[in-house]
Amino acid sequence: MKHHIVISVMGILLYASTLRAEPPMEDAQARALAKIRAQRTEGLIAVQPWVQWMESGMLGVGWLTDRPADGLVEWTQEPGPDAVWRQAWYSEDGLRQANGTVQRAVIRGTDPAKPVRLRAVSRPIVSFQPYQVVFGDPVISQERCLPALAQSDGAISMIVFNDIHNRPQFYPLLTRAAGPDVHLAVFNGDVLEDPQREEDLIEKLLLPMSWFASQKIPCLFVRGNHETRGAYARQLKSYLALSQNRYYGAMTMGSMRILFLDSGEDKPDTSNEYSGLVDFDTYLEEELAWLQQELSSKASTDAVWRVVVVHIPPDWRKEEAQLWHGERRMRERFAPLFDAGRVHVVISGHTHHAEWIQPCPDATRGFRWPVVIGGAHPLDKATVIRVDTTPEKLIVKTLNASGAVIAEQVWKPMTSSPPSPWP
Numbered sequence: 001m002k003h004h005i006v007i008s009v010m011g012i013l014l015y016a017s018t019l020r021a022e023p024p025m026e027d028a029q030a031r032a033l034a035k036i037r038a039q040r041t042e043g044l045i046a047v048q049p050w051v052q053w054m055e056s057g058m059l060g061v062g063w064l065t066d067r068p069a070d071g072l073v074e075w076t077q078e079p080g081p082d083a084v085w086r087q088a089w090y091s092e093d094g095l096r097q098a099n100g101t102v103q104r105a106v107i108r109g110t111d112p113a114k115p116v117r118l119r120a121v122s123r124p125i126v127s128f129q130p131y132q133v134v135f136g137d138p139v140i141s142q143e144r145c146l147p148a149l150a151q152s153d154g155a156i157s158m159i160v161f162n163d164i165h166n167r168p169q170f171y172p173l174l175t176r177a178a179g180p181d182v183h184l185a186v187f188n189g190d191v192l193e194d195p196q197r198e199e200d201l202i203e204k205l206l207l208p209m210s211w212f213a214s215q216k217i218p219c220l221f222v223r224g225n226h227e228t229r230g231a232y233a234r235q236l237k238s239y240l241a242l243s244q245n246r247y248y249g250a251m252t253m254g255s256m257r258i259l260f261l262d263s264g265e266d267k268p269d270t271s272n273e274y275s276g277l278v279d280f281d282t283y284l285e286e287e288l289a290w291l292q293q294e295l296s297s298k299a300s301t302d303a304v305w306r307v308v309v310v311h312i313p314p315d316w317r318k319e320e321a322q323l324w325h326g327e328r329r330m331r332e333r334f335a336p337l338f339d340a341g342r343v344h345v346v347i348s349g350h351t352h353h354a355e356w357i358q359p360c361p362d363a364t365r366g367f368r369w370p371v372v373i374g375g376a377h378p379l380d381k382a383t384v385i386r387v388d389t390t391p392e393k394l395i396v397k398t399l400n401a402s403g404a405v406i407a408e409q410v411w412k413p414m415t416s417s418p419p420s421p422w423p
């Protein structure tokens, strides 16, 4: 099936009534931060559960305990007090996760047509001997409920954040600006800046993810260059439940194939800033090999829409001499694969400047897709990118914190006559 861009609208819509009703932004940010911090609780469950999309029918759940404990998740897709609850946990190399404060579980086999209810259960470990472990009383977290993913009209909506840079108070405000009925919140890199210790991770990433779960929205974490830096960057993965245990991958939601990519660092591996401790050239080659296969897979080619989410944008406009290492890699290595794989749109961040890069006028160069780049702090420059899909339509919007639509583009699948926008 060929696709064709049929509507392109760039404009600014101001919602004056919304703006008028708002208190000063400082108060709004303080209240938003309080909502995020409310996910930290007293007792054994120190941070309430967060939920990550892993792949179809598969959810990762994480939470923190205030002392060494074990942990599992009880889940059900039945309503009411008499629901039968099933159990899920996390294990690696034959060992179920236990005796730490970082708890995870992986739920498999959910029916996308039904909501999922879940709650975490942990027991403090009083004594851990080789042949006898003594537990305290189990404690159950707050219950979280995610709505059914499968809608009667096939509609799926996601919101994408980038470059939050340690300002978790932005999430409630931007989420409200994006509007209701969201199935997925994607963190598109540099949301967490240079983590030095666990508390950075909790305050800037895990509490926000937990807040999204309380709002019935699961998350998808995509790494930016700032999540690779800092003394705690190497511990980040053990707090997350990632598809294939990688920071990149692809999944199908309704008619959309989402490709979420790790664009690595922005400077060469040999740069002094990295002290000889990074190996992104090797890692990105592995990712590129995977991406080539993914874009020719049946899951990708059968999808009505192919949407890439990646932190560093591929930009055809820049002079060659101005390109940083990471930008050059996106332009020279990733962009040709996006063309070959007939990607519809690329969603990025990194530059801190909200804009849309339209396809290259010179079709022989490729870049046959727009790049939607989100803004960054302060709040009046920050944005959220909303993607709404049905089998009949793909809509991408950039909104600011006041709910104004800064830019919007609509795609419709075409089955005949109009020429393909791809060479």
Ligand SMILES: [Fe+2]
Pocket: 189, 190, 224, 225, 226, 311, 349, 350, 351
């Ligand atoms: Fe960045």
